[in-house]
Amino acid sequence: MKKALTAIALGLCFFCVAQAQDNTTDDYVWPEDQSVLQKLQDWQDLKFGVILHWGLYSVPGIVESWNLCNESWVVRPEGSTYEGYKQWYWGLAKDFNPVAFDPVQWAEVFGDAGMKYVIFTTKHHDGYCLFDSDYTDFSSAKGPAGRDYVEPVFDAFRSHGYMIGEYFSKPDWHYPGYWNPYYATPDRNFNYDRKMHPDWWESYVSYTQNQIREITGGRYGNIDILWLDGGWVSGSEIGLDSLVPEIREKNPGIIIVDRTIGGPNENYQTPERTFPARQISHPWESCIPLSDDWGWTPDHRYKSAKHVIAMLVQIVAKGGNLVVGVGPTPQGLIDDDAIAILSEVGAWLRANGDAIYGTRTTPVFNDGGSVWFTSSKDGSTTYAIYAPWDDGPAPETLSWTGNIPHGKVTMLSTGKRLRTTVSGDRVTVRLPRNLPNEPFALKYN
Ligand code: GLC
Numbered sequence: 001m002k003k004a005l006t007a008i009a010l011g012l013c014f015f016c017v018a019q020a021q022d023n024t025t026d027d028y029v030w031p032e033d034q035s036v037l038q039k040l041q042d043w044q045d046l047k048f049g050v051i052l053h054w055g056l057y058s059v060p061g062i063v064e065s066w067n068l069c070n071e072s073w074v075v076r077p078e079g080s081t082y083e084g085y086k087q088w089y090w091g092l093a094k095d096f097n098p099v100a101f102d103p104v105q106w107a108e109v110f111g112d113a114g115m116k117y118v119i120f121t122t123k124h125h126d127g128y129c130l131f132d133s134d135y136t137d138f139s140s141a142k143g144p145a146g147r148d149y150v151e152p153v154f155d156a157f158r159s160h161g162y163m164i165g166e167y168f169s170k171p172d173w174h175y176p177g178y179w180n181p182y183y184a185t186p187d188r189n190f191n192y193d194r195k196m197h198p199d200w201w202e203s204y205v206s207y208t209q210n211q212i213r214e215i216t217g218g219r220y221g222n223i224d225i226l227w228l229d230g231g232w233v234s235g236s237e238i239g240l241d242s243l244v245p246e247i248r249e250k251n252p253g254i255i256i257v258d259r260t261i262g263g264p265n266e267n268y269q270t271p272e273r274t275f276p277a278r279q280i281s282h283p284w285e286s287c288i289p290l291s292d293d294w295g296w297t298p299d300h301r302y303k304s305a306k307h308v309i310a311m312l313v314q315i316v317a318k319g320g321n322l323v324v325g326v327g328p329t330p331q332g333l334i335d336d337d338a339i340a341i342l343s344e345v346g347a348w349l350r351a352n353g354d355a356i357y358g359t360r361t362t363p364v365f366n367d368g369g370s371v372w373f374t375s376s377k378d379g380s381t382t383y384a385i386y387a388p389w390d391d392g393p394a395p396e397t398l399s400w401t402g403n404i405p406h407g408k409v410t411m412l413s414t415g416k417r418l419r420t421t422v423s424g425d426r427v428t429v430r431l432p433r434n435l436p437n438e439p440f441a442l443k444y445n
Helices: 002-017 034-046 082-094 103-112 150-159 198-216 240-250 305-317 336-355
Strands: 048-052 117-123 163-169 225-229 255-258 285-289 321-326 360-366 371-375 382-386 397-401 409-411 420-423 426-430 440-444
Touching: 034 163, 034 255, 034 321, 048 163, 103 150, 103 336, 117 150, 117 225, 150 163, 163 198, 198 240, 240 255, 285 305, 305 321, 305 336, 305 360, 305 371, 336 382, 336 440, 382 397
Parallel strands: 048 117, 048 321, 117 163, 163 225, 225 255, 285 321
Antiparallel strands: 360 371, 371 382, 382 440, 397 426, 409 440, 420 426
16 A cells, blocks of 8 residues: 555656646636737747756756755665755855856757747756856856856847747745755755744745846846746745736846746746647647756757657647757757757758748648648648658658648648649648658648
8 A cells, every 4th residue: 555655656746847747728818918919929930949957967967956855756876865965966066167168059059950049047946046146156156167157148049039038946945945954855845834934935035036136137138038937836926926017127028937827927838848739729838858858967868850840840730839958068068969969950940941930820730640730820821741750661642631722732842843632621642752751841822
């Protein structure tokens, strides 16, 4: 019995963090502010972005922050003690010194991959700030590197035309107003009775608000997205409702993403490591790491370019955006394996991007197999995108029901016309011979 319960508890915990979570719901609240609606539309046109996890955990190349947490699914090295491990982890602050840091390389690599916006970890759950904060010394600015990283990263990406997003964790495991050292830290939550220690909680709230003000107050230019992670603390608990008007005054139209909380401060929904099975008409974005981890690890197993394209195509056909998670190395570069995969994705998007960027959904969005449909904004052009996951042989024909062509069907990347028959509402397209089993898009009116 006990074993079974433990197994269930483990399973549930795993589900909380490392597992795929389709947290999309139908009770999305549309923003009333026109400038937010406009920015959401602009953002939805971009379709494809990158989420960068970088911090102390990058130094040894381990899971981001979570090893600090005393939950049973967390795997720390055999023989370590919890307290000893925590001390070692906090001590990594003396080693975070990315001597080869090159944000221009980052911006170029992701730009070449066809990614149009960036979300960057200003502070993860471990509380280590990549910005120079007046409220803590636990930051890269006060460590051996002695510098703020948010500014150069956003400068580089902005000058390459990206939309700019800030990842910020509401929970902070380093701040004593959240995890107070007087008590043990049994799990991810704050570790004391708020009624007994209202002052601790207040200090945490004002610390968090002050830091959000620091990163949205103009120092880093205009911010397009504030991506608030750690949904076990809600925005309301940290006074987000009263902070938002202030944030919007400084960053007109900024998209606020109080992840998994719902209500007016979750301007888009964020399924994690997965995508919904259905088409969704309100704004959403899947976040999926390129490897199994969000940060850089030495033993990474990256997804193939074909896999990334298949995810992107399916997500766009269902009305969403995709951010792929990549971790810069401890030295401050994007590693060669990731670059190789991303540049393949970019080459595909250069040839087929019309079927992705700035598109809209069509009511028939899938043929039941590997063909996904999108449409131009004005609805005049339909794209049928073949995006296989597997390495089997390429098909000789594609056929589907609905989304009937009224004119010629061409291969988007070459403009070559393809023989097409329509019988009732069944469409069959003959494909060129000896086609490799790679993704491609068809275009028709
Ligand atoms: C989850 C994890 C966090 C990660 C994030 C990225 O919220 O807790 O570690 O940064 O997903 O999507």
